Amino acid sequence: MKEKLGGIMLHQLEGSQAIAKVVAMCRPNLICAYPITPQTHIVEELGEIVRSGELQNCEYLNVESEMAALSATIGAQAAGIRSYTATSSQGLLHMAEAIYNASGLELPIVMTIGNRAIGSPLNIWNDHSDAMAVRDAGWIMLFAESNQEAVNLHIQAFRIAEMVKCPVMVCVDGFILTHAYERINIPDQKEVDEFLPAYEPHITMDTANPLSIGTMVPPEYFMEVRYIAHLRQQKSISIIEHVADKFADKFGGNSGGLFHKYNIQDAETIVVTMGSVAGTIRDVVDDINCESGNKFGVLTLISYRPFPQKEIREALKNAKKIVVVEKALAVGIGGILVQEIKLSLAGINVNITSVVAGLGGKPITRSMLYDCLLGSSHEETKFLGLNDDLVKKKCLFACDASVI
Amino acid sequence: MSYPTIGGPAAEKKNTNVAHDVCVQSQIDRRNTITSGHRACQGCGEALAARCVLDAAYSATNGNIVVVNATGCLEVFSCVYPENAWNIPWLHSLFANAPSVASGVAAAMHVSGKSTRVIAQGGDGATTDIGMGALSGMFDRNDDVLYVCYDNQAYMNTGVQRSSSTPPMARTATTFPVGSYLGNDAKSGKNLPEIAIAHNIPYVATASVAHVTDLEQKVMAAIHIRGARYIHVHVPCPLGWGIKTSETIKIARLAIDCGLFPLFEVVNGAMTTSFTIENLVPVEEYLKPQRRFAHLFGKNAVPDAIAHIQKLADENIKRYKLLGENAHE
Numbered sequence: 001m002k003e004k005l006g007g008i009m010l011h012q013l014e015g016s017q018a019i020a021k022v023v024a025m026c027r028p029n030l031i032c033a034y035p036i037t038p039q040t041h042i043v044e045e046l047g048e049i050v051r052s053g054e055l056q057n058c059e060y061l062n063v064e065s066e067m068a069a070l071s072a073t074i075g076a077q078a079a080g081i082r083s084y085t086a087t088s089s090q091g092l093l094h095m096a097e098a099i100y101n102a103s104g105l106e107l108p109i110v111m112t113i114g115n116r117a118i119g120s121p122l123n124i125w126n127d128h129s130d131a132m133a134v135r136d137a138g139w140i141m142l143f144a145e146s147n148q149e150a151v152n153l154h155i156q157a158f159r160i161a162e163m164v165k166c167p168v169m170v171c172v173d174g175f176i177l178t179h180a181y182e183r184i185n186i187p188d189q190k191e192v193d194e195f196l197p198a199y200e201p202h203i204t205m206d207t208a209n210p211l212s213i214g215t216m217v218p219p220e221y222f223m224e225v226r227y228i229a230h231l232r233q234q235k236s237i238s239i240i241e242h243v244a245d246k247f248a249d250k251f252g253g254n255s256g257g258l259f260h261k262y263n264i265q266d267a268e269t270i271v272v273t274m275g276s277v278a279g280t281i282r283d284v285v286d287d288i289n290c291e292s293g294n295k296f297g298v299l300t301l302i303s304y305r306p307f308p309q310k311e312i313r314e315a316l317k318n319a320k321k322i323v324v325v326e327k328a329l330a331v332g333i334g335g336i337l338v339q340e341i342k343l344s345l346a347g348i349n350v351n352i353t354s355v356v357a358g359l360g361g362k363p364i365t366r367s368m369l370y371d372c373l374l375g376s377s378h379e380e381t382k383f384l385g386l387n388d389d390l391v392k393k394k395c396l397f398a399c400d401a402s403v404i
Numbered sequence: 405m406s407y408p409t410i411g412g413p414a415a416e417k418k419n420t421n422v423a424h425d426v427c428v429q430s431q432i433d434r435r436n437t438i439t440s441g442h443r444a445c446q447g448c449g450e451a452l453a454a455r456c457v458l459d460a461a462y463s464a465t466n467g468n469i470v471v472v473n474a475t476g477c478l479e480v481f482s483c484v485y486p487e488n489a490w491n492i493p494w495l496h497s498l499f500a501n502a503p504s505v506a507s508g509v510a511a512a513m514h515v516s517g518k519s520t521r522v523i524a525q526g527g528d529g530a531t532t533d534i535g536m537g538a539l540s541g542m543f544d545r546n547d548d549v550l551y552v553c554y555d556n557q558a559y560m561n562t563g564v565q566r567s568s569s570t571p572p573m574a575r576t577a578t579t580f581p582v583g584s585y586l587g588n589d590a591k592s593g594k595n596l597p598e599i600a601i602a603h604n605i606p607y608v609a610t611a612s613v614a615h616v617t618d619l620e621q622k623v624m625a626a627i628h629i630r631g632a633r634y635i636h637v638h639v640p641c642p643l644g645w646g647i648k649t650s651e652t653i654k655i656a657r658l659a660i661d662c663g664l665f666p667l668f669e670v671v672n673g674a675m676t677t678s679f680t681i682e683n684l685v686p687v688e689e690y691l692k693p694q695r696r697f698a699h700l701f702g703k704n705a706v707p708d709a710i711a712h713i714q715k716l717a718d719e720n721i722k723r724y725k726l727l728g729e730n731a732h733e
Contacts, residue, residue, distance in 0.1 A: 064541030075508025
């Protein structure tokens with residue numbers, strides 16, 4: 001279904017379908033497919049696109065595991081072609097070793113993550129535990145807020161990856177985005193081609209110029225290699241901004257970059273978040289500002305890695321209160337994003353509260369957020385929507401130091 | 405990917421113990437794909453076999469090969485930055501994923517319209533243990549890769565621990581004979597060439613560093629075939645096996661001559677025996693010079709254990725017709 005709106009052709013598409021369509025427009029030469037919910041529809045759709053001949057000159061590889069999916073992508077990219085795969089949750093952890101390998105080899109692979117909880121207990125629904133588990137692996141990690149942004153970020157991701165020589169993960173909330181049907185603006189192939197030039201590999205397996213890729217590096221050089229990777233990611237902050245600006249010039253709209261700012265100028269309280277919950281939070285903040293006369297704003301982080309510390313500090317420095325709402329938990333300490341926000345605001349006298357929400361697909365409702373944002377909780381970490389009765393029942397079995 | 409299969413010439417040169425073609429290693433213009441100066445131990449069977457394999461592949465393709473290497477001895481001794489022994493395009497990713505990486509490289513060659521042949525290689529740990537799922541996937545898809553396993557029958561790089569290719573009763577650091585425990589379990593082990601055959605891939609062969617010409621011919625046959633191919637090369641490790649560094653080839657030859665390591669070739673499902681044994685020797689002759697089997701000999705000798713290993717050799721002799729077509733009739 002298509003609809004023309006203000007000169008833009010809108011398509012009624014499932015998020016996964018839209019992502020697949022736009023990935024195909026980026027003309028990868030290898031797509032590795034391995035099923036895992038909620039990512040599966042993306043590679044299914046790509047299979048059809050390749051087999052129908054819509055995407056030419058592309059190998060579609062059905063592999064036997066996520067480890068194989070990313071490994072084949074590594075091989076193909078090292079041999080000089082643009083490569084893509086997608087995964088979620090357990091699949092991301094299954095490829096963990098290869099995730100570090102891809103970034104260490106400086107291969108500009110693009111991978112979609114349909115974000116999902118990590119078991120046990122087994123859970124197929126959305127949170128950010130999977131991406132957070134590999135946050136230090138040296139990939140650029142971009143979080144989409146909507147399916148339109150997911151579409152736009154994928155085009156930007158290939159450009160950023162190839163400019164920075166670093167793989168990019170595009171994180172898309174499982175089910176909430178991957179399975180949602182929306183009206184989405186899919187750009188023209190010609191425009192994508194203009195924005196994303198043909199891949200020119202910086203390393204390749206060329207018999208005329210033999211390279212050894214992936215050699216062992218002893219202590220004399222290893223730390224330097226990691227430092228260079230860190231420097232490169234820091235430099236990529238300006239590239240991510242630049243690519244988003246160029247994208248906006250060409251395709252319009254406002255997607256990508258480091259973060260989205262909503263009402264944060266003069267805001268007394270700024271809610272910091274990532275992913276699809278940002279829209280709900282903005283609605284709640286509108287209600288609060290309208291009804292109570294408070295001044296709330298929202299900062300939605302897109303570029304989680306590199307983490308734009310200076311830019312975040314600049315954006316948040318005048319607020320009196322920061323509330324970090326995140327869909328991940330570091331068991332034994334609390335929120336993850338909140339720690340990084342605290343670090344970014346070190347030395348600034350600001351009240352920072354941590355809200356862990358939506359783990360394993362627990363709904364995040366407007367009323368929950370409304371109460372949470374206006375409430376005066378003294379808890380260090382607030383767990384949104386927790387079933388206290390269930391927790392109390394289970395706590396009977398918790399360990400008791402007095403019995404030791 | 406699916407490719408037409410083409411029979412290789414090595415299949416036609418069956419049952420001969422005589423070198424019939426000029427050996428690549430005897431040529432002055434051989435490539436030295438792995439050049440000298442690397443850090444392999446003295447007498448390393450794997451280093452020698454890998455050079456023979458890759459020089460032969462290089463020669464057969466006019467240098468049109470690229471190599472994917474699993475983690476292991478071969479990777480570690482050849483490329484500690486800033487030194488490097490490789491004279492060909494070479495990629496190392498991880499321990500468990502060399503077959504998958506090679507599938508990706510082969511896909512890249514195919515999609516780029518290049519005729520470059522892709523070789524993946526690793527030790528028995530990478531091949532029969534940690535990377536076996538990946539290898540099976542590569543076989544299943546019939547990806548256009550020649551996979552070569554250099555089998556020295558244990559994890560040598562980490563200090564001689566047991567792999568699923570470690571032979572029965574062998575001593576390793578994790579199968580150390582203590583009291584009534586006689587080393588590696590008698591019933592353990594994985595026959596990877598047979599597992600490869602069960603995938604119905606177009607080419608499977610076993611080879612040995614003791615028979616370089618045969619090894620080279622198998623590589624030169626396999627390299628041109630389209631689809632997934634597998635060569636399993638027996639390579640003694642002086643350090644891990646407890647043999648003299650000067651006896652690598654001698655020990656490898658004894659493994660063939662006692663029947664424990666059969667040499668064969670399977671082209672499109674049809675098996676031919678590459679070597680018939682001329683001077684059959686009892687397994688003791690192969691086992692006794694190796695310290696990893698020393699606990700089976702001497703004053704605490706375990707005749708039952710030797711008899712068990714002899715039985716395995718006898719079964720091979722029958723199954724692979726190692727004494728010739730009519731030996732059992």
